[in-house]
Amino acid sequence: MNMRVNFQPRRLGHANLYVGDLAKAVEFYNIVCGLELVRREEEIAAAFLTNGNTHHDLGLMQAKVVPETWVDLKGRQRHRAARDMPVGLNHLGWEMDNEQQLVDAWRRAKTTGVALGRTLDHQISRSVYLPDPDGNFHEFYADAMDDWRKVFNLEEDDVVTKPWDPEAVEPDSTPHWIENPDLRDVPDAHFHAQFITHAGIVAKDYNAMKRFFIDVGGLTLSEEAEDGKVCLLRGPAASVDLVLFHEDLGLKAGLAFLAFVVSGEEALRSSHERAKQAGIHVISSVDEPGRRSVTLRDPDGVNVVLYTGSSGNLGLEAGREVIDGIRS
Ligand SMILES: [Fe+2]
Structure with a gap:
């Protein structure tokens, strides 16, 4: 069948990288480049940075992680699973106008037999992952809430991600990307x-x-x-x-x-x-x-x-x- 899948995102929204040392990478993108750290997720050894353009313009994930269990400040038992990935690109994140368009494209992708990865609900957005012909991964996502800072902030570090069944509920056709973001600045950074x-x-x-x-x-x-x-x-x-x-x-x-x-x-x-x-x-x-x-x-x-x-x-x-x- 010669049908184009045609996700047609608005633009590139973020990049997600596997890094050798999460603290060093955060320091580079925060202090040298000038992106604000807006969220940490200890259980998946991840950090997210943005100046307000999106919920994150950059995601950083520790490439190699050893399993660990600890009790957090709220007395909760936390667990970090093992991970062993090469450093470099995890995926590019492509911002869709709305979830309805994302689900429609995902359905076309299933029909045409394009290789598809997972579908995930990140609370702030819902996402479809798939590889390109060279094996780089791409995430097509639609924002799911207007005020992402309610979920993405430094007060909480719970993992937000869970599996998503795009067929489970009627998709939201309202766009939630930010039209004119109030961009922040990291004053002490070398670059802005x-x-x-x-x-x-x-x-x-x-x-x-x-x-x-x-x-x-x-x-x-x-x-x-x-x-x-x-x-x-x-x-x-x-x-x-x-x-x-x-x-x-x-x-x-x-x-x-x-x-x-x-x-x-x-x-x-x-x-x-x-x-x-x-x-x-x-x-x-x-x-x-x-x-x-x-x-x-x-x-x-x-x-x-x-x-x-x-x-x-x-x-x-x-x-x-x-x-x-x-x-x-
Ligand atoms: Fe992503």
Whole structure:
């Protein structure tokens, strides 16, 4: 059957990474990049960060976990199960307009025989997980409540996730994503990331990956290089959500970078200076009028691009430039 699954998310909402040392990773994204820590879940060794764009722009999970049992401050018996995952991308999280659209796409995916993973209820959102042709995981999710801070905060650390049966109840067709978020700032941070905007992925099978993001993901191909080795894909609420690179360009397949927009050129310039003085290693930087970006590397080797929101930073050339900077 030739039917497109077409999840068609609005935009990339978050990235979730497996990390070698959760405390170190939280410190990097909080103190160096400027994302606020909004939630911890001790039982799954996870932390979530955002400045208010979504419930989390970044999820961090300890890659290796040994089983442990403890009694928390409320006297409750808590248990952490073993985990042994490689560090790097856990999944990219794609924000749907509403749950009805998510469930409709999930039903089409079942009909067309697309490989599907779990469906989960996170209270703040409901999610469908599935792998792309290269084996990277993607979460298509719909927000389930307007005030996510009621659940995602630092007061409670109970695990919010449970299995979700998309057929169990009539799906909610009301959008719950935040239209004009009041963005917070981490004043003492070196950089002042506002929110995640896009990710770069190096594809083992570039054409199959491109087809996956268009036909299954429902993203729009907005630009592709003449040599067919780089393309830009996006949902309707973003300029670019994903930069897809051909493995021929000389990079390891998988996540190439995560990109976060900062508040402006002056902010980025002074952050860059401050980072140099603090001895923070800058992988590469672009410093031209209207086009500024700084690439850092997180403690596990994930490249993090901090850039000003001008359109020159969002085209194919900028994508190639980031890759060149990472490779050199
Ligand atoms: Fe997620």
